[in-house]
Amino acid sequence: MVTLDIRYTGQKNCELIHQPSGAVLHTDAPKDNQGKGESFSPTDLLAASLISCMITTMAIKAEPQGFNLKGCFGKVIKEMSSDPRKVRQLTIEIHLPKNITAEQKTYLENIAHGCPVKLSLAPEVITSTTFIYDL
Template identity: 50%
Template sequence: MPTVKTTYLGELRTESTHLQSGTQLLTDAPTDNMGKGEAFSPTDLLATATGTCMLTTMAIVAQRDAIELSGSSVEVSKIMSQTPPRKVARLEINLKMKTNIVLTAEQIQKLENTAHKCPVSLSLHPDLEQVVSFEWK
């Protein structure tokens, strides 16, 4: 069974529906590639997927260890290649972590390792540079 159905709406815009939940989202081509930039671009979604995957997998592991990560966030900067072919060349991922307890160095290392091994990150081409930083509060 398909996961997502996407329809091209014209003017470089698509509408995608997550079939299990019915949640919808729009994409636009970015302004630097003939688009309106009024919604996420497909490459923005790649950046978003990487950051949210890291944060979510860390939260799964934290939950198992009775650590609460609510209020944590991730900021992702997407850098496109300057030479053809057009592609995402680099993701700069900054995870700002909040916890309900003071973590040991071992707990922090376990969570950081989890982020680096998230399924989206592991699915990306090795040429796509992923620079990941963590701020623990």
Template identity: 40%
Template sequence: MSTISTVYSGNLRTQATHNASGNTIITDAPTDNNGRGEAFSPSDLVCAALGSCMLTIMGIVAERNNIQLEGTTLEIKKIMAAEPRRIAEVVIGFNMPDSNTFTDKEKAILENAARTCPVALSLHPEIKQTVAFNY
């Protein structure tokens, strides 16, 4: 059985369904590529997947090491290249919770977890991943 089923709805829009849960995601082509830009573009989802994967793996490591990670947020900026049109760089800024003082060891554990998440390791090496941690 497949993990995801996707249908083209027309007008450069798709709807993907996660088969196990039934959750759906709609994508639109961005306005700078003939689309309406009314939803995530497919390349936006790649960037969102990278950030979510990093934070999820950090969460797994935090639970194992009794590190409080709740309240951590991140901001993502996608930078596109023109020729060929592709993601050139993903800039991610983590904002760690003010309520926690992290030791140098904890910072190293969390940052390594983020940088070695499955999505980060799956992206083409030409896609620059710029990651900053704000403690």
């Protein structure tokens, strides 16, 4: 169990504190929803949480198998719906080492699709993931 403290600081901004480490993040409402867009929005963090969870979970499982994912990277594109306002689709692209075998690719992709954040998303959130083996 992890505790996070959140404080509304005004003007559509929140401060988030990770109790175990003291790390601090800030959120701001997006420009299209009364904010300034000066930091991550809460739904941006959802999108970032998904791809970082996918990559982290793959690394956790890959390292004991003897292959290193250091340097892999990706991006996520978040699309919103308006009524109700919510995340509609997350399009993910992850770049991985090209020397990974076909068996390892299947293993890693299954791990990514089974990461805790992905399993926590509502079924109506569309996710599309492309794995590119080019590093």
